Amino acid sequence: MQIRQLAEKERDTVIALRRHFHENPELSQKEFKTMNFIEKFLHDLGIETVRVPHGGVLGFIDSRKPGWTVLMRADIDALPIREDPVNLTKQRVCISKNEGVMHACGHDGHTAMLLTEAKILSQHKEDWEGKVVLMFEEAEEMGERGIAPLLRYIRDHHVHVDTCFGTHVMWSLPAGKVGILYGTAMAGAYFFRIRLHGKSGHGSRPDMAVSPIECFISIASELRSYRMxxxxxxxxxxxxFGSVQAGHEPNIIPEVLEFAGTARCTKNDDGLAFRKTLLDLAKNTAALHGCTVEVVEDQYFPVTVNTKECVDLARKAVVENLGDGALDKDCPMWMATETFSITESTWPGVFFFTGINDPAVGSGSPHHTPKFDIAEEGLVTGVAAALSYVTAVLKEKPETPSFHKVDLESMLKLTE
Structure with missing residues (x-):
């Protein structure tokens, strides 16, 4: 398969798809039109699909030749951000038509690349053997994530998978390059939201009240030296802490305070230890203050860890197909978090970073900001890099002794 040439041939396809998704973003758990579009695109290629309730869309490509099965994933949701019509330097080439909703993380690019890759793979089955499972994931960003229903569907319907692949566009990585890291690629994250219940009262008699604000101050103070x-x-x-909400008036002690935030880590042990400490600290401190605790959100997403043998093969395949200059060997790990970490804990795999930074087109603003934009040329490289790995892994079927499978249900319970 002439991977670079095929990716270049589909340049207009991936760009047109990205612009369609960018102009028509949908929030987590509301990606109905997006999934309709994905299904129609795949059906037009003769690709069978299944829509998993509250999970997303699965597609199945069969070469009709025996071999491995690789799962390829893209996330499809957008964010509640009002888009700036100007990126870092100029007017955008396309802008959201859904006011207050924006593909500010790059999932429009992820979906466009995976659909383009599906098109190439489905039209060139003679050049590879085995099967490909396409996974378009709902609600990666927030709320009731789609990853649990998808992975449970795959397990419960006995869909065999040998290895997995995913990518995330990276605002700081130059377009035309990909980063493929050994070990930890993205951080683990703990999302917490805790409600402290006290007793309201007048500011002139704090002795007659039980202040959840004083309780929170004690919790926050104790945590300050935690990392050290x-x-x-x-x-x-x-x-x-991303949110602290309590009270309205200066002379009224509120009954309830709610605080929320995240923790990030490069080792799961550190993230899970913080989770235990925070929950214990909140419970014990509340008891000392005479408050009670309500845990509203308690989700942990593991560290994204690449399988060594898959990284070896991916780096080799990218260099062979795209040249040594396409691989950024100094790309750092990213302290953001991915639900793909759960997929990559279930099967051996690799998670790329696809470069989208280009000052000439005004991209380079960080993710989740109103000026975030994509240098679309980077998506062409992303398509070629993905196909390089997928076709190589289906051909070589590497042993992966460094991979250590984690129990799926144990992980999913931490995210729910």
Whole structure:
């Protein structure tokens, strides 16, 4: 398969798809028109699909030749962000038609690349053997994530998978390059939202009230030295509060305070230890203050870890097909978090970073910002890089002794 040439031939396809999704973004758990479009595109190629309730769309490509099965994934949801019509330097080539909703993370690019890859694979079955499972994942960003229903469907319907592949566009990586990291590619994350219940009262008599604000101050103060005490200096760990809400008036002590935030880590042990500490600290501190605790959100998503043998093969395949210049060997790990970490804990695999930074087109603003944009040329490279790995892994069927499977239900319970 002439991978570079085939990707170049489908340049207009991937760009047109990306612009369609960018102009028509849908929030997590509301991606109905997006999934309709995906299904029609695949059906027009003769690709069978299944829509998994609250999960997304699965597609199945069969070469009709025996071999391995590789799962390829894209996430499809957008964010509640009002898009700036100007990126870093100029007017955008396309803009959201859905006011207040924006593909500010690059999932429009992910979906466009996977559909384009599906087109190429389905039209050139003579050049590869085995099967490909396409996974278009709902709600990667927020709410009740789609990954659990998808992976449970695959398990419960006995869909065999040997290896998996995913990618994320990266705002800081130059377009035309991909990053393929050994070990940890993206951080684990703990999402927490805790409600403290006290007793309201007047500011003139705090002794007659039970202030959840004072309780939260004690919790926050105790956590300030957590990283220094509990995490090795060679490891990365951070946490932050993104929301603290309580009261309205200066002379009224509120009955309820709610705080929320995230923690990020490069080792699952560190993330899970923080989770335990925070829940224990909230419970014990609340008891000392006379408050009660309600845990509203308690989700942990594991670290995204690439399988060594898959990275070896992916780097080799990309260099062979795209040249040594396409591989960024100094690409750093990313402290953001991916639900693909669960997929990659279920099967051996690799998660690429696809470069989309190009000052000439005004891209380079970080993800989840109103000025975020994609240098579409990078998507062509992304298609070629993905096909390089997928066709190589289907051909070589590498042994993966470094991979250690994690129990699916144990992981999913932490995310729900």
């Amino acid at each position: 005490r509990m995490t090795a200096p060679t490891d990365s760990f951070t946490y932050s």
